[in-house]
Amino acid sequence: MLLYNSATRKKEPLVPRQEGKITMYTCGPTVYHYAHIGNLRTYMMEDALEKYLCYEGYQVRRVMNITDVGHLASDADTGEDKMLKGARREHKSVLDIAKFYTDAFFADCAKLNIRRPQVVQPATGMIEEYIRVISRLLETGYAYLAGGNVYFDTSKLEHYNVFFQHEEEALAVGVRQGVEADASKRSQNDFVLWFTRSKFEDQALKWDSPWGVGYPGWHIECSCIAMKYCGEYLDLHCGGVDNAFPHHTNEIAQSEAYLGHPWCSHWMHVHHLNTSSGKMSKSKGEFLTLSLLEEKGYDPLAYRFFCLQSHYRKSLVFTWENLDNAAQAYQKLLERVAALQPGGQADMGEVERRREGFIAQVGNDLNTSMAVTALYDALKAKLDDATKLAVLDSFDQVLSLSLLERAARLRERQASAATETAEGFVIAGEGDAEIDRLVLQRCQAKAARDYAQADALRERLKEMGVQVTDTKEGAIWRRV
Ligand code: AMP
Ligand code: ZN
Numbered sequence: 001m002l003l004y005n006s007a008t009r010k011k012e013p014l015v016p017r018q019e020g021k022i023t024m025y026t027c028g029p030t031v032y033h034y035a036h037i038g039n040l041r042t043y044m045m046e047d048a049l050e051k052y053l054c055y056e057g058y059q060v061r062r063v064m065n066i067t068d069v070g071h072l073a074s075d076a077d078t079g080e081d082k083m084l085k086g087a088r089r090e091h092k093s094v095l096d097i098a099k100f101y102t103d104a105f106f107a108d109c110a111k112l113n114i115r116r117p118q119v120v121q122p123a124t125g126m127i128e129e130y131i132r133v134i135s136r137l138l139e140t141g142y143a144y145l146a147g148g149n150v151y152f153d154t155s156k157l158e159h160y161n162v163f164f165q166h167e168e169e170a171l172a173v174g175v176r177q178g179v180e181a182d183a184s185k186r187s188q189n190d191f192v193l194w195f196t197r198s199k200f201e202d203q204a205l206k207w208d209s210p211w212g213v214g215y216p217g218w219h220i221e222c223s224c225i226a227m228k229y230c231g232e233y234l235d236l237h238c239g240g241v242d243n244a245f246p247h248h249t250n251e252i253a254q255s256e257a258y259l260g261h262p263w264c265s266h267w268m269h270v271h272h273l274n275t276s277s278g279k280m281s282k283s284k285g286e287f288l289t290l291s292l293l294e295e296k297g298y299d300p301l302a303y304r305f306f307c308l309q310s311h312y313r314k315s316l317v318f319t320w321e322n323l324d325n326a327a328q329a330y331q332k333l334l335e336r337v338a339a340l341q342p343g344g345q346a347d348m349g350e351v352e353r354r355r356e357g358f359i360a361q362v363g364n365d366l367n368t369s370m371a372v373t374a375l376y377d378a379l380k381a382k383l384d385d386a387t388k389l390a391v392l393d394s395f396d397q398v399l400s401l402s403l404l405e406r407a408a409r410l411r412e413r414q415a416s417a418a419t420e421t422a423e424g425f426v427i428a429g430e431g432d433a434e435i436d437r438l439v440l441q442r443c444q445a446k447a448a449r450d451y452a453q454a455d456a457l458r459e460r461l462k463e464m465g466v467q468v469t470d471t472k473e474g475a476i477w478r479r480v
Contacts, residue, residue: 032086036287147184148197426474
């Protein structure tokens with residue numbers, strides 16, 4: 001596939017080191033609060049990418065961390081530990097908070113059909129590994145001890161800012177949040193590998209280390225977890241666009257300094273979900289959760305459908321109106337799928353042709369909106385129902401909109417709402433006596449082999465915005 005690589009700023013073929021296999025690392029959530037629907041957009045796009053690669057035939061090994069320590073309020077190692085903040089807010093222990101929000105995160109993922117990565121590793125489970133890697137960075141002169149903390153020395157690198165020129169912006173963020181600059185750092189870009197002395201004396205989770213009792217910095221977890229489970233070379237690393245700097249930049253710095261060779265070849269960044277008042281953010285406390293969407297009556301998969309219709313490299317504006325439109329379109333889509341009759345032999349040649357077309361389009365930088373278009377094209381095409389269903393089932397391996405299951409459920413509901421008329425015909429619809437009467441007349445015309453009359457009635461219903469589908473169970477009508 002062609003995938004935009006943030007490291008080279010070009011759309012490039014994704015070429016794994018080992019043929020047919022891809023190692024994929026995705027930065028996981030910081031579990032001090034619920035994930036907001038912006039975070040979930042990122043995970044959904046990464047999920048679509050993983051599924052697309054499987055669809056192309058790759059074996060994907062996907063690894064994700066769970067940040068349960070070390071992520072401070074500012075990504076530049078200043079401010080309070082986010083986990084501690086969460087624990088204080090809820091009068092619970094950091095471990096309780098981590099467990100609760102990790103479970104909540106995966107519950108949200110399940111509702112959105114986001115597949116759980118093959119490996120999920122909490123950051124607190126890898127302390128020995130961080131100590132080993134940090135010791136090596138100190139030995140090789142890439143790290144230094146100052147003011148009780150261990151820092152990575154970015155001046156030792158030829159090329160630190162691999163993604164964008166962010167220094168000034170990072171400084172501006174620090175100033176905006178009113179955080180003091182860390183006087184122990186030799187240069188502004190240096191970052192903490194291990195904290196021992198800090199202003200957070202009440203830090204709940206601490207471990208012994210050669211540099212004193214303390215805890216790891218945020219970035220080291222992703223490098224160590226990725227290297228442990230994917231080896232010295234990584235094919236693909238993903239995250240939200242805010243992760244590019246400083247988090248991913250620092251991951252690259254320390255991993256390559258440790259390994260002594262290039263580490264990850266392809267970087268994919270998902271752009272943000274914004275509200276009309278700006279970026280949705282957990283730390284600002286103003287954010288929408290999936291549960292809130294459900295409370296308001298939205299199907300989580302309608303939100304998935306909404307996200308799939310836009311490209312991951314464009315920021316997406318969330319409004320209730322946009323979500324309403326997506327929810328209605330998703331419902332109509334399900335109704336169209338439900339109107340197809342299962343059973344019969346699909347034309348597998350046609351399914352394969354459409355699969356190839358889908359790959360050609362979606363494989364161009366994960367073009368999920370083209371994937372949705374391909375769905376509608378298949379629905380509109382002059383194909384028999386069995387073939388259409390097989391094509392939709394195939395595309396849904398990537399889209400994960402549960403099209404066939406939901407449609408089957410809808411069909412069942414329609415069938416159970418069906419009534420048998422005095423004349424012995426079974427009719428199901430949306431509860432309108434006048435339309436029921438016309439549909440009954442059409443059933444009678446068909447039974448009497450008066451096809452001209454049956455067609456005329458179908459036309460009349462169509463003009464009224466009603467579509468009739470003849471099924472084994474009876475005639476089902478719906479407004480379109
Ligand atoms: P966090 O739990 O804050 O570490 O973030 C989890 C993931 O969500 C990271 O990959 C972030 O880059 C991403 N993210 C954060 N805010 C947004 C947003 N508004 N829209 C999309 N993704 C986001
Ligand atoms: Zn990470």
